[in-house]
Structure formats: C-alpha cells, structure tokens
Amino acid sequence: MDLTFSEEEIEFRDELRDWLGSNPPGEEPRSDQDAAFAFRKEWQNSLFEGGWAAVHWPREYGGRDASLMQSAIFFEEMGRANAPLPANGLGLILAGPTIIAWGSDQQKDRFLLPILSAEEIWCQGFSEPEAGSDLAAVKTKAVQDGDEWVVTGQKVWTSVAQYSKWCMLVARTDPEAAKHKGLSYFLMDMEQEAVQIRPLVQITGEAEFNELFLEEARIPADNMLGGEGDGWNVALTTLMNERSGLGFFLQTQLRRALDRLVEDAKENGQIDDPVVAQALGEMHVRTETLRLLAYRGLSIIEQHGQPGPEGSLTKWLWSETNQMLSQLAVGIRGAKSLTEGDPWAYDLLRSRGNSIEGGTTEILKNIVAERVLGLPRK
Ligand SMILES: Cc1cc2nc3c(=O)[nH]c(=O)nc-3n(C[C@H](O)[C@H](O)[C@H](O)COP(=O)(O)OP(=O)(O)OC[C@H]3O[C@@H](n4cnc5c(N)ncnc54)[C@H](O)[C@@H]3O)c2cc1C
Structure with a gap:
C-alpha cells in the first residue's frame, strides 16, 4: 500500500495538530480511579465540542466521515499528544458503530449523540462465567413479556459497568435454537434495581471491571438491536470494531512507552550496556513491525471491506510486546x-x-493457524 499522505490527509492531520495544540489533554491522574475516569470524561467532552470525538463515524451522526487512513492519522496524533483514551471508549468504538450498522432511525436518534458527548457511558455485557472465548455459549436468558423483555442471568468482566448508563447485552431468547441462532442483542438500561453491579478488584488494585447480576431486568422491546435471533451477527459487528478500531491507538501507546524507557535508559546510563541496548532494539523492531502490520490491516479493509483474520496477529504481538516492555522497564529502572x-x-x-x-x-493463535496459515483445524 502507498503510505505517502495525500494533500487531503495532510490537511486533516494539520487541522488536528492545531486543535491539539490549543486544547492539550493534560496529565491523567493515575492514583485515583474515579478521578481518572472524570478526567477522561472531560477530555472526551472537549473532543466532542471540537468535532473530534468519533472521526470514523458518518458526518450525519456527528462524525467526520474519516477515511481509514484519516482514522489511523487520528490515533497516531492522539498518541503523539499523549492523550488518554476517551471515557466512553466502548460507546465510541463498539456501541456507536454497531447501532449505526443495525439500529432503527429511532435508536440512532436516541443513542448516538450522548455517546459522542460522553453524557451516557456504555459497557459491553458479553462474557459470562461459562461463556468467554466461546461467546455463543451465553446462558443469560431473555423472555418476552408484552412489549418488554425480562432478563435473568450473570455477566462477568464488564469493564466500566459502574459508570455506565447503557449495556450492550447478548442474551438467549430461544433456548431451543442452535447455539448461535438463539441469541438476541439488547440495549439495556443499567439504572434499575434488577441490575446489580459488583466490582472485581484486579492485580492493579483497581476495579476496572465488574460482575453483573440480572434478576428479571426489564428491557423495552424497542431496545432490541437487529431482530430476534440476530444477536450473534450483531455481536460480530461489535467484535470486528473492537479489533480494528483499537489497533492504531495501542501501537502508538506502545511507541510512547518505549520512547519513555529509552530516555530513562539514557539518563541512568543503562543504554551503554549492550544487553540492554539489544533488548531495547528488539522492542523497537517489534513496535515498528506492529505499526506496519496496523497499516497492512488498513489496506486489507480497503480491499475487502472488512478486517481480515490477520488482525489477530497484531493483537497477539501487541499484548506480548507490551508485557515484555513493562518487564524490561523493571530491569532498566x-x-x-x-x-x-x-x-x-x-x-x-x-x-x-x-x-x-x-x-x-x-484463541488468536488458533485463528492465525487455521485462517491465516491454513493449518488443519484441531
Ligand atoms: C481487562 C479485561 C477487560 C475485559 N472487559 C470485558 C468487557 O467489558 N465485557 C466483556 O464481555 N468481557 C470482558 N472481558 C472478558 C474477556 O473477553 C474474556 O476474559 C476472554 O474472552 C476469555 O474468556 P474467559 O475469561 O471466560 O476464559 P475462557 O474462555 O474460559 O478460557 C480459559 C483459558 O482457556 C483457553 N482456551 C479457551 N478456549 C480455547 C481453545 N478453543 N483453544 C485453546 N485454548 C482455549 C483460553 O485461552 C484461556 O487461557 C475482559 C477481560 C479482561 C482481562
């Protein structure tokens, strides 16, 4: 693919750089989870007011109709400016595009604008204690009662549920149908007694994610996204956006962290140790490979209209490299x-x-083995 920016792309980048110059994000507070979330909410609101909250969304819904290359530029510039992820990341990257693809006009009118402004935060209620990698095994059930659905079950690992007004919920509406076919996708109001949120404290000491207990939670029939039984296909739209949307942001974050570590190594003289220099060199190669893989992913989307299985390789390489980098930092610092x-x-x-x-x-290795390398299925 041609990586030279067109005039239009340079104009887009310069406009964004000017805006970031006059609206710097500032330093995210790290010590307190609530303060960090409030900071990221304020940051998203500032992006919204500048018209930069969701460049990849169509203009008619408050986006900028950004091309894939412009979206990549957006994430790279956010990385350069040391910007945090916006508070409503799951709304902007997952819920919004899924509603745009599957929603009725009424649903688009109701839900999209408060996603952009971070007025209403979204969480993703997919995983359950016995349905993680195998999402189609979801057991949470939804039963129709007049013009409402009544939902009972348990979700787990639900990030930002404690701040959320809405949840992208996958539930089983037809227990008789084949696994993938009996699911439906709902937009569930979190503010009801029947939805109990229990924080799960992580190794960092934060409770970024939660358990959700649903005891006859009520969802108006109008808040089903797609039709009854379409849940699996709607969920795939959400998951495809998850892997493609975040790739660029993650690799710029990694680059930023590596640059920070190289500076530290220069300051304390560790860079003169050939073993350290070699390890930092390997991190540089991995980070650069990730950047190029992310661009390669773009060209695949341009050619085929959707992300290919190669995206799994990017996510695998990113997570491994990020873990290696933070361990290397301990050795150096x-x-x-x-x-x-x-x-x-x-x-x-x-x-x-x-x-x-x-x-x-x-799971990513399975995908790469079977769908990229064409190895036999296990
Ligand atoms: C920080 C964080 C945030 C998250 N946020 C959310 C969220 O907001 N919403 C949400 O719905 N979920 C969220 N999750 C959940 C995440 O999507 C699941 O943890 C993940 O899909 C794995 O599912 P599981 O934990 O049930 O593990 P399991 O699927 O039970 O897997 C257990 C182990 O078995 C391995 N395994 C499973 N199947 C296979 C196979 N076929 N071949 C080889 N190995 C296999 C897995 O790799 C893993 O090592 C989050 C998780 C984390 C860590």
Missing part, C-alpha cells in the same frame, strides 16, 4: 519500578490482562 504510584509498576501489573482481554492469545 530498578526497584523504583515496583513501587506504588510509579507508572511502570501499574503497567507491569495491568499488562497481564492484555493477553486475555479482547480475545486470549491461545
């Missing part, structure tokens, strides 16, 4: 990287989840 409050200590602990969230490394 010494014990202070293990003390509370040090950003590297947080990264070291948080990166353990990278090889689980958004598809485990084992």
